[in-house]
Amino acid sequence: MNLENTLRYHFAKSTLISDSPRATASDSLTGTDIMAAMGMTQERAAMGYSAFLGKMGISKNDREKAIALLAEYALTKCDKVAALRKLGDEVKPMVMQQLATFAFEDYSRSAASVKQCDCCAGQGFIEADVFSMKSHYTMRLPQWAKDLKQSPSDFEVKRQVREVARVLCSTCKGKKVVSCACNDCRGRGKAVDQKATQRQGVPVLTDCKRCSGRGYERIPSTEAHAAVCQITSAISLDTWKKSVKPFYDQLITKFDIEEAWAEAQLKKITR
Template structure:
């Protein structure tokens, strides 16, 4: 059973109330089996399960739990970052908590993610009429403007040579299908908390620390996937 099966379980419209088939097996798991498996998974891979559930909007509580668990991990790892150790305990905690929230937002980001329009700041209009960026919608999608969220783009040169469309990973988004949260935006958030982390310090050490938190969530989600397969095999 994969983590994706939990989405069907949480959404009654996508699956009947009967059994949930386990991948690679002709047997099936009952609703009680799935609930028991989810309970065991929360115990074995707490952060990974919470991160996945939060990312898929299965539970706001799990989103908060994922950030909380990530913050605990971040505080332990921050001991190895001199730039963070120099901060007062209260400021350091605030910085770490904000970095954990941003890391989760980056982890949960997709082509369908919508954010406040940076041009009109969510107003939908400017002095001369509708905002040209969001067209009055007040929000903009994170989908890559080059590949439109597909993650692939046509290689015009190869397509012309072969006479058929040739696709390749989009260079603009590196095949993700969406743009990442700009690191300058995250630095701006930290700058409102403390001025003791300069832009140079951010690029030298704190940025890589932030990115390690995103990687931690991806790693824990993968671990949760393995644990769920082990539980339900």
């Protein structure tokens, strides 16, 4: 059993909680076996199992637990980076918590993920300049104009008025969120290589250059730096790029390593 197989037991469609019906496999796992296997995996690989459940949206508690465990891990390793080692004892845990939070968001992102629309800041509406035509009369229509049957529009003055109105956001169409899928490959991870296609005469697919074949856009590391700057100003952008960003990338990779370890433990338990 792998980690993806455990998802159906969190959203069971029937009362039969097993890998396969007993009528076809007498050695199938019972519900008790599966629950025990999940508990043992959680005990042996707490960070990886919690990170996976949090990534799949099973539980917010698992998400918070994974972030907390990564923040604790980061505190044990951050002194290897000079810029982080110089931080105060009160500031350092908050910085690690912020880095762990952004690391989890990057780790859990996929082509199906959504993010807050930057254009409307998650409001669904934006303020825009709207121009309308208004008119007024310079004076009352005189009697001689009435006798000559002149149109009132001859005395009408038109002007364009600028007003600020709330209009539907054109980026998210009022949904307040936008897709994280790559704009070039639309989340597929593959794009047509125009040069190779022209040379061979048939469509040739290669990894999308914009997303490197992932199918989605990663969270810019500068956003994590901006969040850290709200806690402390001791880490400049140059320092972030030279020393702190590699440490931040290691935290993201840590989740992938721990998830692989959790899956290996689950397979070992259920084999």
